[in-house]
Amino acid sequence: MASDYLSQTFNALADPTRRAILARLSNGATNVSDLAKPFLKEMSLPAVTKHLKVLETAGLIQKTKDAQWRTCTINAKPLEAATNWMEQYRAFWEESFDRLDEYLKELQAPKNIANKKTKKKTRK
Amino acid sequence: MASDYLSQTFNALADPTRRAILARLSNGATNVSDLAKPFLKEMSLPAVTKHLKVLETAGLIQKTKDAQWRTCTINAKPLEAATNWMEQYRAFWEESFDRLDEYLKELQAPKNIANKKTKKKTRK
Numbered sequence: 459m460a461s462d463y464l465s466q467t468f469n470a471l472a473d474p475t476r477r478a479i480l481a482r483l484s485n486g487a488t489n490v491s492d493l494a495k496p497f498l499k500e501m502s503l504p505a506v507t508k509h510l511k512v513l514e515t516a517g518l519i520q521k522t523k524d525a526q527w528r529t530c531t532i533n534a535k536p537l538e539a540a541t542n543w544m545e546q547y548r549a550f551w552e553e554s555f556d557r558l559d560e561y562l563k564e565l566q567a568p569k570n571i572a573n574k575k576t577k578k579k580t581r582k
Numbered sequence: 583m584a585s586d587y588l589s590q591t592f593n594a595l596a597d598p599t600r601r602a603i604l605a606r607l608s609n610g611a612t613n614v615s616d617l618a619k620p621f622l623k624e625m626s627l628p629a630v631t632k633h634l635k636v637l638e639t640a641g642l643i644q645k646t647k648d649a650q651w652r653t654c655t656i657n658a659k660p661l662e663a664a665t666n667w668m669e670q671y672r673a674f675w676e677e678s679f680d681r682l683d684e685y686l687k688e689l690q691a692p693k694n695i696a697n698k699k700t701k702k703k704t705r706k
Contacts, residue, residue, distance in 0.1 A: 468596035472589045477667070484671065534674030541668045543601070547608065548665075550658030 463517075464543060467536040470516035475501070476509050483519060483532035490521070490528045587641075588667055591660040594640035599625070600633050607643060607656035614645070614652045 470476055475497060482493060494506040510530065513519040520531045594600055599621060606617060618630040634654065637643040644655045 462598055464601070465596045465598060468592045471667075472592035472596055474586055474589060477588070480671070484674065532671075532674055534671040534677075537668045537671050538675040541665060541672075543595075544661045544665045544668075547604070547656075547658040547661050550608065550656055551662040553658075 463536065464540060466516040467518070467540045470512050470518055471540075473509065473512075475506075476513055479509060479513060480518060480532060480534075483530055487529050487531040490530060493530055587660065588664060590640040591642070591664045594636050594642055595664075597633065597636075599630075600637055603633060603637060604642060604656060607654055611653050611655040614654060617654055 478497070479493065482488060482496075490507075490510070493510075494503055497506050497509075510519065510521075514521060517536050518533055520533050522529050522531065602621070603617065606612060606620075614631075614634070617634075618627055621630050621633075634643065634645075638645060641660050642657055644657050646653050646655065
């Protein structure tokens with residue numbers, strides 16, 4: 459679907475099952491069948507495998523083969539680029555707090571200015 | 583597609599055109615036709631409109647109607663939750679540097695321990 463790295467990362471994260479898989483792997487490398495187990499109540503094994511494939515394509519997990527086991531390991535490196543991309547917009551989501559800050563400052567300090575303006579008006 | 587907020591946010595970001603739209607809007611609110619203009623070389627107006635709809639559904643942009651204009655404004659608030667989600671994994675993407683640190687420390691300091699072990703082996 460998405461060919462560029464950022465799109466692949468965001469696309470991989472755009473699903474609650476895939477995020478849950480990453481959360482499980484953050485506790486340590488897990489073999490594929492143990493990893494799939496808790497999801498098999500809600501979906502088939504091929505469906506879980508498909509989610510793993512999306513995560514693997516995005517470079518968020520790595521599969522290794524030890525003897526008969528296929529083990530999955532988390533690789534959070536692509537999340538660094540994604541976080542850096544989002545950080546550009548931090549000022550925008552913090553803006554509302556800044557506005558609140560400004561409003562609170564206005565409420566406290568410059569009452570005199572406001573009063574002066576009002577007095578001027580009433581003198582006319 | 584994705585019903586939960588995080589999935590909607592990540593899904594909206596999983597496209598270079600949608601990220602470019604957000605980048606343009608970070609310079610200020612823009613009316614829809616001006617916003618669409620640079621993208622019309624590569625796609626149709628309905629395609630741009632579809633991208634705007636995805637961003638709007640994810641709450642990343644807001645459309646307002648002033649007289650005859652439809653204006654788009656960025657709303658980066660959903661990016662805060664997405665960043666917070668990713669921050670949980672920061673330790674993982676910084677891990678490789680920690681390992682490098684450990685390796686460098688090993689190279690410098692505990693040479694004696696390594697030497698002792700080697701000596702023990704050779705004594706056998």
